[in-house]
Amino acid sequence: MTLKELRCLLAIVDAELNISAAAEIMHASQPSLSRHLKLLEDELGFQILMRHGRSISGITPAGQEVIRLARRVVNDVASIRAYAANVRGEETGDLVLTTPQTYARHVLPPVLSTLIQRYPRLNVRIQNMGEGAAPERACDNGGDMMLVSTAGDRVPPGVALPLFRWKRMVLVPRGHALARLDRPVALGELARHALVTYESSRRSDSSLCRALSDAGLRARFACSAEDADLIKVYVRAGLGVGLVGELALEPADHQEFVVLPADPALPECVAWAILPTGRVVRDYALDLIQLLAPQLDVDDIRRAVDGSARPAWPRPRLWQSDYEDVGTPVLPSRPISGVTRLPMQTTYLG
């Protein structure tokens, strides 16, 4: 069994069981992958993938488990590489973020700007994700970090770091019935209007629906989107009362809309960073977390990821709406890596 065989298997699986496509991705010939797969199956003594004659049609039950284990192996190898890159003080690499649109649009820009200033050759890739969706397959997608919002207690698997808290705000066009309130909008008032809010709030177990049903009320949705900016568009178009994260509000929105706090009974949301358990985290990924949540301790994070401790995280601070006004975010002093960096040529004498 070789790493190459395992990587081929995963490539084939990730290419939706198309060997030719997987071969392209791996920059190898198709027969080569075919062969590696066969070798692996021969060694294990059973089929991993099911065949319809000559085409691959699925994964055997045992294959599922093999794939899970194979993923662990290649992740572990990636960890060694990442660790070495940290030791070398390498400042290049990939950073694959899976994040809801709201963070990508309203939280990450200044933060990533600072990060890229520090690591000019860093390659950040932002993968969009539904506001609250895909909590299960958290970090199995190979990404380095996932950002999620929760209002309840269901934290997805992996190492979950509470970054900051934020509140939802009510958004109505000037001249709307609620516009003259000048105080938090009560749950009852929310229930009386058609709402325009996040897709994820529509689920009956969402914090919004639960807060309303706890008060004996029920939400009525005019329209929902995954994207706070789209929500604004529909509020502007008069479809209903908007309910968005304060993160998404910019100065111009306060000009155009009337923005009111929501009933305090509507729970705060928490932004979490989810790190894959056991994988070594690159220094720049920790830097990103530091920028998002200065209250977190880097060593605590490392210990949590490698499983050697289960720290009690500090309560996250409230997000300040106009991040830029508070000054450009700063990076902690370097190096943050847990080990002393060795210049490559140094000969280590005992």
Add this chain to the structure above:
Amino acid sequence: MTLKELRCLLAIVDAELNISAAAEIMHASQPSLSRHLKLLEDELGFQILMRHGRSISGITPAGQEVIRLARRVVNDVASIRAYAANVRGEETGDLVLTTPQTYARHVLPPVLSTLIQRYPRLNVRIQNMGEGAAPERACDNGGDMMLVSTAGDRVPPGVALPLFRWKRMVLVPRGHALARLDRPVALGELARHALVTYESSRRSDSSLCRALSDAGLRARFACSAEDADLIKVYVRAGLGVGLVGELALEPADHQEFVVLPADPALPECVAWAILPTGRVVRDYALDLIQLLAPQLDVDDIRRAVDGSARPAWPRPRLWQSDYEDVGTPVLPSRPISGVTRLPMQTTYLG
């Protein structure tokens, strides 16, 4: 980076940094290992091992971490192999047990006999271990399972399965002052005599010492051993009052000695099986656990090992001294493996 390189690194480390010795173990030439190590170090960009000129003198700090990660990789690969062997219904393989002498001598014989009957080609290797020693490096030694005793709450790392409980018994020669008691020996009486007991009970945080000091008493040791049979020898020689696990008592001992229960204030001991977290467990290892602790659920164990659940284990039963009298232990019905076994030639159609 290849698996071979990682394996070479570990072989060198495990051969106490002697490449030549490691080469012998790996059935390869010494320059080959030397080369693999160099390739790995070149790829990582820093030294893993420290050199005094041409001899290897130690491990760099970063190297320690690389070794830790490398161990994880090769363990994970071993897991794939073990899983495949389970799927194939393979009944051959190694089972490396690390166990205190008492279990090896008094608990395992009938159990392993049954196991070997079921798996005639199984290769069991028993590694001796101090009665309570080496709790940290639990399963890092590459073994499949570790048996330990605890009387307190300090359970070593890994997946700890409570197998059974046992009590300590007081052992005195016929004619000894305590011999006519015919009732449990009180703590005060124990403290008045020189004791002959397990090495591990000598530690000031042992359950024996704690029980005595809680009663304002202090133990006096005449002699201690890791081996219950040695303890009997010294009791026979009149060195003091013996204190041994009931497991270690055989019919002949009741003839020769006077055996009395110890004060109930002396806590019961629990026998634990420690499995390495995350490693796939071979079916025969689970069978062994079943024989030792029929109350444990096989699927619970699998879930605990792969990290997908953290079951509440049932309270272990009390060990019965004369195991053989209760009948030969029986194995659960087969197959216990979590997956359907595939005959090797079967073509899986989707």
Add this chain to the structure above:
DNA sequence: GGAGGTTACGTTCAACGTAACGATC
């Protein structure tokens, strides 16, 4: 000078890609 690690070199075999083939839709 011996134990133990590195360098040099020739050989071998494993892995790759091209091309031909087969099967399935």
Add this chain to the structure above:
DNA sequence: GATCGTTACGTTGAACGTAACCTCC
């Protein structure tokens, strides 16, 4: 007949072992 996987085969290069070399006790 187009798509996709397998088999066949020739070539190349990576990895191994032997032997020579170095170097520190």
